[in-house]
Amino acid sequence: MERLKKINLKTVFPFLGLAAVIILFQVLTGGKVFSIRNLKAIMNDSFFILIGTVAFSFIMAVGNLDLSMGTVMAVSCTCAAFASGISPVLAIPAAVLAGLVLGCFNGFVHVHMGLGSLIGTMATQSVFQGILVLLLDGGTLAAPVSMLKWGSNGLKITVMILVSLVGAYIFNFTAYGKQCKAVGACSEAARLSGVSVKKVKYMTFIVMGGVVGLLGLFSLIRTGTASAATGGTLMMNVWCAALLGGLPLSGGSACRFRSAVIGSFTMAFLANGMTLMGLGTHDKQLIQGIVFLAAIAISFDRKNLVVIK
Amino acid sequence: MMKKINMKKILAAALTLGLLCGCLVGCGSNTAQDQEGSAGLETGNEQGATGEESFKIAIGFTDNGATMFSLMANNVKTMVEGMGGTVVFQGGIGASADATIQFVEDQIAAGADGIVFGPPSDSVLTTVTTMCEEAGVYWGIAFRSITDEEIKALVESSDYYIGHCFEDEEKTGYQVMSNLHNKGISKVAIISMAKGNNTTDLREQGAQRACEEFGMEIVAEARDLTQASDATNAAESFLSAYSDLDAIFVVGTTGAGIHEAVAKAIEDAGKVESVKLATIDFPDSMAELFEKNILATSSGAPSWGYDPYMITAAVANACKGNRISDMPLELEIPMYDIDDAETAAKWLEKYGNADTLYYEESVIKDTLDKSVNSGLDEEAMRNMIQEFVENTAD
Numbered sequence: 001m002e003r004l005k006k007i008n009l010k011t012v013f014p015f016l017g018l019a020a021v022i023i024l025f026q027v028l029t030g031g032k033v034f035s036i037r038n039l040k041a042i043m044n045d046s047f048f049i050l051i052g053t054v055a056f057s058f059i060m061a062v063g064n065l066d067l068s069m070g071t072v073m074a075v076s077c078t079c080a081a082f083a084s085g086i087s088p089v090l091a092i093p094a095a096v097l098a099g100l101v102l103g104c105f106n107g108f109v110h111v112h113m114g115l116g117s118l119i120g121t122m123a124t125q126s127v128f129q130g131i132l133v134l135l136l137d138g139g140t141l142a143a144p145v146s147m148l149k150w151g152s153n154g155l156k157i158t159v160m161i162l163v164s165l166v167g168a169y170i171f172n173f174t175a176y177g178k179q180c181k182a183v184g185a186c187s188e189a190a191r192l193s194g195v196s197v198k199k200v201k202y203m204t205f206i207v208m209g210g211v212v213g214l215l216g217l218f219s220l221i222r223t224g225t226a227s228a229a230t231g232g233t234l235m236m237n238v239w240c241a242a243l244l245g246g247l248p249l250s251g252g253s254a255c256r257f258r259s260a261v262i263g264s265f266t267m268a269f270l271a272n273g274m275t276l277m278g279l280g281t282h283d284k285q286l287i288q289g290i291v292f293l294a295a296i297a298i299s300f301d302r303k304n305l306v307v308i309k
Numbered sequence: 310m311m312k313k314i315n316m317k318k319i320l321a322a323a324l325t326l327g328l329l330c331g332c333l334v335g336c337g338s339n340t341a342q343d344q345e346g347s348a349g350l351e352t353g354n355e356q357g358a359t360g361e362e363s364f365k366i367a368i369g370f371t372d373n374g375a376t377m378f379s380l381m382a383n384n385v386k387t388m389v390e391g392m393g394g395t396v397v398f399q400g401g402i403g404a405s406a407d408a409t410i411q412f413v414e415d416q417i418a419a420g421a422d423g424i425v426f427g428p429p430s431d432s433v434l435t436t437v438t439t440m441c442e443e444a445g446v447y448w449g450i451a452f453r454s455i456t457d458e459e460i461k462a463l464v465e466s467s468d469y470y471i472g473h474c475f476e477d478e479e480k481t482g483y484q485v486m487s488n489l490h491n492k493g494i495s496k497v498a499i500i501s502m503a504k505g506n507n508t509t510d511l512r513e514q515g516a517q518r519a520c521e522e523f524g525m526e527i528v529a530e531a532r533d534l535t536q537a538s539d540a541t542n543a544a545e546s547f548l549s550a551y552s553d554l555d556a557i558f559v560v561g562t563t564g565a566g567i568h569e570a571v572a573k574a575i576e577d578a579g580k581v582e583s584v585k586l587a588t589i590d591f592p593d594s595m596a597e598l599f600e601k602n603i604l605a606t607s608s609g610a611p612s613w614g615y616d617p618y619m620i621t622a623a624v625a626n627a628c629k630g631n632r633i634s635d636m637p638l639e640l641e642i643p644m645y646d647i648d649d650a651e652t653a654a655k656w657l658e659k660y661g662n663a664d665t666l667y668y669e670e671s672v673i674k675d676t677l678d679k680s681v682n683s684g685l686d687e688e689a690m691r692n693m694i695q696e697f698v699e700n701t702a703d
Binding site: 032035037038040041042044136137138139140141142143145148151219222223224225227228229230231232233272275276278280281282 | 397398399400402405406407408409410414415416417418419420429430431432433434435436439444457459460463503504505506532533
C-alpha cells in the first residue's frame with residue numbers, strides 16, 4: 001500500500017506540476033497566459049523543447065544521457081546555412097544529415113569506444129564546438145532572406161504533432177521502443193533475451209542527432225543566423241522538461257512517453273509565465289535552476305543509481 | 310492498480326478543468342480590454358499620468374553590470390514614464406541571435422507596444438520585422454546600423470520600424486588606432502566580438518584602414534570573450550608571444566571586467582611602460598587606468614545609454630500615435646576621445662553616476678514628447694544630440 005502511494009505520487013507529480021504552473025501564471029498575470037499572442041509564443045517555446053525531449057526520451061529510456069545536443073544543433077544549423085547559400089532547399093538535407101552524422105559519432109563513442117554517455121557526450125560536445133568554430137571562422141553565418149519565410153506557425157504545429165505522434169508510436173507500440181526500455185531496465189537481461197543492446201543504443205544517438213539536426217534547420221529559419229551561441233539553451237531546457245515530466249534518469253520500464261510531452265509544456269509555460277511577469281534573464285535562470293534541482297530531487301531513483309551509465 | 314488508474318483520471322479531469330478555467334479567464338480578460346477600446350494594447354488597462362492610454366516599451370541589451378547600464382535604465386525609465394508609459398528591461402540580449410528573437414517574441418507576448426534592442430547581426434532583423442508587423446508593435450535599433458542592403462530594404466519597408474540610433478563605428482575604430490599611432494604605437498593585439506557582429510566588424514575595418522595608412526600592424530586577436538579570466542589568458546598569451554607588442558585594443562566586449570583584466574595582465578607582466586591599453590566605450594575604471602598610465606586612449610559616445618534613450622523616445626512617440634517621421638530615423642551620435650586622467654575624472658563625475666539625468670523631467674515633456682512639442686522631427690532630434698555632445702565635451 002505504501003509502495004503504491006509512492007508510485008502514484010511520482011506518476012501524478014508531472015500532471016500536478018503542469019496544472020500548477022498554468023493556473024499559477026494564469027492567476028498572477030491576470031489571464032494573459034491564454035491570449036492569442038501568448039499562445040503563439042508558448043508554441044514557439046515548446047516547439048524546440050518538445051521535439052528535443054521526444055528524441056531525448058529514447059536516450060533516457062536506455063539509461064543514457066546526452067550533453068552534446070546543443071552543439072549538434074549548432075553544427076547542423078551551420079551546415080544548413082552553408083547549404084542554403086547554394087540553394088535554400090539543400091538546407092533541409094544538410095541539417096538532418098549533419099545531425100545524423102554527429103549522432104552516429106556519439107553512438108560510436110559510447111558503444112564502440114565504451115565510454116559512458118555522460119563522459120562521452122561531454123567530450124564530443126567539445127569536439128563539435130571546435131568543429132563549429134572552424135566552420136564559422138569565429139563568426140556567424142546568415143541564411144538567405146527567402147528562407148526565413150518558411151517558418152510559419154502551421155508548419156511548426158504540423159512538425160510538432162508529427163514528431164510527437166511518430167515518437168509515441170515508436171516508443172509505445174514497436175519492438176524498438178520496448179527494447180529501449182528493456183535495455184534501460186537491465187541491459188544484460190535484454191541481451192540474454194536476444195536484444196542487440198549495442199544496436200539499440202546506437203540508434204538512440206542517431207535518432208537524437210537527426211531530430212536535433214531538424215531543430216538546427218528550424219533555428220536557422222527562425223533566427224536567420226548560425227553562430228556559436230545557437231542551441232545554447234536547448235540542453236538545459238530538454239533536460240528540465242524530461243525530468244519535470246517524470247522521465248527517470250535511470251531509464252527502463254518506468255519511462256513513459258507522455259512524460260516528454262507533459263514536461264515540455266510545463267517548461268514552456270514556466271518560461272513564458274516568468275516572462276509575462278516581467279522577470280529578467282538572471283531571475284529566470286535562477287528559478288529554472290531551482291526547478292531543475294527540485295525535479296531531480298523528486299524524480300531521481302536513488303535505488304537504481306548504480307545502473308546510470 | 311485501480312487506485313492508480315482512478316487517480317490519473319481524476320488528475321486528467323482536474324487538469325482539463327484548470328485549462329478550461331484558464332481559457333475562460335484569458336478570453337474574459339481580452340474581451341474586457343476590447344470593450345475599453347484599448348486600440349490593441351495589451352496593457353491598455355493601465356493609465357498614464359496624464360490620463361492618456363498607457364504604453365509599454367521593452368528594452369533588451371547585454372547587461373554586464375557596469376554603471377552605464379544602470380545609467381541608461383534610469384534615464385530611459387524617467388523619460389518613458391514622463392511620457393505616460395512603462396518600460397521593462399531584459400538583460401542578456403544582444404550577444405546571440407537566439408536570445409534576441411526569444412526576447413522579441415516574449416515581449417510581444419507580454420504585451421509590449423514598442424521594442425528597442427541592439428541586434429547581434431543583420432540576419433535576425435528579417436524575423437523581427439515579421440514578428441513586429443504581425444503584432445503591430447513599433448521597434449527601433451540602438452547602437453547598430455544595417456549593413457546588408459537586402460535586409461535594410463526589407464526592414465525599412467515596414468511601417469512599424471521607427472529607425473536606429475548609432476555611432477560611426479568604422480570611424481571610431483580608425484580614430485582609436487590613429488590616437489595610438491600618435492603615441493608611437495605600431496604593433497597592436499585586439500580583443501573583439503565574434504565575426505559577424507556589425508559593430509565590431511566595422512570598428513575592425515576602421516582599425517585596418519588606420520593600419521594601412523599609418524603602417525601599423527594587428528599582430529594577434531582574441532574573440533568572443535565573456536569572462537574576465539578569458540581576457541587575462543588572452544592578454545597573457547599576447548604579452549608572452551609578442552615581445553614587441555605595443556598595445557592591446559579592446560575593440561568590443563559584452564563581458565564584465567574585461568578591461569581591468571587586461572590591465573592587470575599588463576601590470577603583472579611588468580610591461581606598463583611598454584604596452585598600453587586602448588578601449589571603445591568608457592569603462593568604469595577609466596580614470597584609474599589613466600592614472601596608472603596603462604590606458605592610452607578611450608573613445609565612446611558621450612554616454613553609452615544615450616543611443617537607446619533617443620531611439621526609445623522615438624518609439625514611445627510612435628506608441629502614442631505621434632511618429633516623429635514617416636521615414637525610418639537615422640540618428641548618429643558622434644564619438645569623442647578621452648586621453649587623460651583629468652578628462653576621465655570629469656566625465657566619470659557626470660556619467661559615472663547612475664542617477665545622472667540626461668534631461669530633467671520637465672525638459673523631457675516639453676521637448677521629447679511630440680504630443681506637447683509638435684515641432685519635434687528628425688532634424689530637431691539631431692540638434693538635441695549635437696547639443697548634448699557639445700555639453701558633454703565642455
